[in-house]
Amino acid sequence: MEEGAGDGYTSTTKALHWLVLALLIIQFILAWTMPDIRRDTPVTTLIGLHFSFGVLILFVAVIRLAWRLSHGEPEPDDGIPPWQVASARVVHWLLYLLLFALPILGWINACWRGMPVSFFGVFEMPKIVATRVPGWAWTGDIHGLLADYALLTLVGLHVAAALYHFVHGDRVLQRMLPRT
Template identity: 65%
Template sequence: MAPTTTASHYSGTAKTLHWLVVALLIAQFIFAWTMPHIGRNTPVSTLIGLHFSFGVVILAVVVVRLVWRLLNGVPPQEPGVPAWQETLSSIVHWLLYVLLLVIPVLGWINADWRGMPVSLFGLFEMPKLIAPRAAGWQFTGDLHGLLSNYLLLALVGLHVVAALYHHFVRHDGVLKRMLPGH
């Protein structure tokens, strides 16, 4: 397969990983918003277990995606895109990557802090990152929810509006280079 950097579109692998993360995140927010509220002594119900498992999978896929990107690069910018838009888009892309690493780790730490087992679909248990009720780590639950519900969704909203703006207003190839078949 040709390296991404020489093509005018993202490679099949980059596209697959992008849309896989989108699909996993849609499922993850459905679990997050429908699972029982997590308080002291809440048991790990099916939905909470799915939230933990999907979160760990998202973390793993994002790590693979980042390694892939660092090794293969990205296609050159579309010609004619103003410099400020290029700068803004790379800031948003990097913030999205950072959030998709930080958010699951915070959730995992918070589950450990609450003494809730984090298992991968009941197949095996993930290692503990911190001890239950470890002093100073209580904030991780609130921060996890705030970053997900507000910052991540706001940035994704901006990202999607930008993609649609390129396609429907500027009529350039920015959206198409992330779509299958191009």
């Protein structure tokens, strides 16, 4: 599938890509500075912001996936080895998967803990799991592990690949930059 007449990504794809990076940086700063969440931890400002930004990331992920599925991606440039094209594709889809799995697991866990999930005070997200219902306690640990290990490892690989292409002098990184 092709995206636009040029060789690069559309400006919408680029804007969504860099917006998600900015939101994830904010989200990790919040996650690592907010208090540890235990049985009776109140929803402090930092925790509330972590929930709100997480929900925002989920909304942006929905828009981004819809855009990606309806617009496809540009053809790889000539000369990029097929194994690199294939591994980039796998990493990109795993990143999409995590952009959905992480906020959904966090949301389930917050509900399970009986914590309200507000979207910046504008509206409240529905309660999707009853408080302390058996079978959902694991969601908090898996949410944290996927964020701290799986997401950061995949983003590390993804950024290393972008830097490799930059040093190599091809257009892979350039295609995702504004105004190219």
